[in-house]
Amino acid sequence: MLTTRIIACLDTNKGKTVKGIGFKNLKEMGNPLKMASEYYKQGADEIVILDIGATVEKRKTAVKMVSTLSENIFIPICVGGGIKNTKDIRILLENGADKVSICTAALFNPDLITEAAKNFGSQCIVVSIDAKKINGQWFAMYNGGQKNSEKNAIEWAKQVENAGAGEILLNSLDTDGKNTGYDIELINRVSETVNIPVIASSGAGKPEHLLEAIKAGADAVLIASMLHSGKYTINQIKNYLKKKGVTVRC
Amino acid sequence: MIGIIDYQAGNLKSVKNALNKLEIPFKTITKQNDFFGVKKVIFPGVGAFGYAIETLKEKKLFFPIKNWIQKEKPFLGICLGFQLLFEESEESPGIRGLGIIKSKCFKFNKGKSPIIGWNKVTFNDENLKEFNRNFFYFIHGYYAPVTTNNCIATTNNIIEYCCAVKHKKALGIQFHPEKSGEIGLKFLKKWSEKC
Numbered sequence: 001m002l003t004t005r006i007i008a009c010l011d012t013n014k015g016k017t018v019k020g021i022g023f024k025n026l027k028e029m030g031n032p033l034k035m036a037s038e039y040y041k042q043g044a045d046e047i048v049i050l051d052i053g054a055t056v057e058k059r060k061t062a063v064k065m066v067s068t069l070s071e072n073i074f075i076p077i078c079v080g081g082g083i084k085n086t087k088d089i090r091i092l093l094e095n096g097a098d099k100v101s102i103c104t105a106a107l108f109n110p111d112l113i114t115e116a117a118k119n120f121g122s123q124c125i126v127v128s129i130d131a132k133k134i135n136g137q138w139f140a141m142y143n144g145g146q147k148n149s150e151k152n153a154i155e156w157a158k159q160v161e162n163a164g165a166g167e168i169l170l171n172s173l174d175t176d177g178k179n180t181g182y183d184i185e186l187i188n189r190v191s192e193t194v195n196i197p198v199i200a201s202s203g204a205g206k207p208e209h210l211l212e213a214i215k216a217g218a219d220a221v222l223i224a225s226m227l228h229s230g231k232y233t234i235n236q237i238k239n240y241l242k243k244k245g246v247t248v249r250c
Numbered sequence: 251m252i253g254i255i256d257y258q259a260g261n262l263k264s265v266k267n268a269l270n271k272l273e274i275p276f277k278t279i280t281k282q283n284d285f286f287g288v289k290k291v292i293f294p295g296v297g298a299f300g301y302a303i304e305t306l307k308e309k310k311l312f313f314p315i316k317n318w319i320q321k322e323k324p325f326l327g328i329c330l331g332f333q334l335l336f337e338e339s340e341e342s343p344g345i346r347g348l349g350i351i352k353s354k355c356f357k358f359n360k361g362k363s364p365i366i367g368w369n370k371v372t373f374n375d376e377n378l379k380e381f382n383r384n385f386f387y388f389i390h391g392y393y394a395p396v397t398t399n400n401c402i403a404t405t406n407n408i409i410e411y412c413c414a415v416k417h418k419k420a421l422g423i424q425f426h427p428e429k430s431g432e433i434g435l436k437f438l439k440k441w442s443e444k445c
Binding site for chain 1: 261263267270296365366408428
């Protein structure tokens with residue numbers, strides 16, 4: 001059976017790994033290349049790099065970093081952060097990224113998803129949804145989670161699938177960085193709405209949280225501060241999940 | 251010297267990175283003349299079946315590839331490069347593949363699609379026995395059924411399906427060895443040196 005993927009995520013800014021809470025108050029966590037290589041060795045199934053720096057200058061740093069990373073680690077690498085058009089996507093794919101993650105640009109131009117899927121294959125196109133619960137409903141946020149698109153996040157997920165995305169990376173503004181668990185209800189709602197893989201993200205603090213997300217329907221779980229803090233290794237996490245009956249690569 | 255087919259449709263960097271890591275020399279093949287001096291060919295395919303066939307014909311690579319395989323020279327087709335060895339695929343009705351494997355590829359209609367992730371592979375080939383029951387990385391929306399002719403490896407996700415075929419010196423694999431960590435690199439090294 002296909003294994004549940006354990007994905008290590010690094011948010012980067014100006015070439016350094018960072019971590020925040022609710023996408024704010026970024027703290028420096030270390031050298032991305034060193035950290036990604038370590039997670040590769042520990043058995044990460046994929047790596048996601050989210051480049052928070054949005055300027056043209058900072059994009060060049062990200063491209064160079066991805067290129068070097070792809071020469072040293074041999075698992076899929078997904079890169080996101082400020083991608084605006086197919087030109088940005090092409091540069092990343094040509095420089096070692098296997099997939100790209102788009103968020104804000106897709107919200108304002110869903111045709112970008114279709115165009116990108118057509119040009120590069122839907123398996124390369126991950127759409128990231130930053131959801132925030134407001135008055136009982138989840139809304140899709142943008143610009144690093146700061147603004148509300150007013151689009152219902154669940155409906156947006158369905159639209160994203162119809163537009164040709166290969167996967168959804170599901171983030172929650174409400175649980176991000178708090179280490180108190182994923183937004184289980186959100187994961188459940190999106191998983192039953194779409195037939196493309198859903199990667200659960202935001203909030204994992206211990207292996208039990210990953211199990212909850214998987215039971216709620218996540219095809220993959222993304223972790224960040226759990227690893228960056230050194231509190232857990234991927235081996236430990238996979239061994240725990242395996243004991244609980246989850247099919248994992250180990 | 252290994253030749254990597256480049257028909258401008260996908261990302262070759264991953265395969266090149268893997269070969270560089272293994273210190274295996276290679277060149278890219280973009281036209282018929284480029285086959286000169288090449289001892290083995292890798293065909294990393296990405297994208298859609300029909301579009302790939304049309305592009306190969308446009309670039310006059312379709313028949314040179316077919317000839318290479320029919321002359322029993324070493325060939326490794328990866329992912330779409332594996333599916334293109336078939337006669338046809340449900341993905342692109344009416345378009346004929348290389349026709350080396352007398353079978354057809356179908357769309358997954360159970361479970362999530364595309365299939366993205368790691369799965370255990372069971373190899374039934376003496377030469378590849380050492381890789382049996384290891385995890386490799388898959389990413390595909392169409393598949394070869396378990397009844398496929400010349401099938402030498404299977405994997406299982408809701409249904410059991412074929413993930414490698416062999417015809418003389420042509421080997422086709424559904425999974426991506428260049429993205430399958432250390433075991434994938436080992437696979438590429440084995441193929442480059444012994445197949």
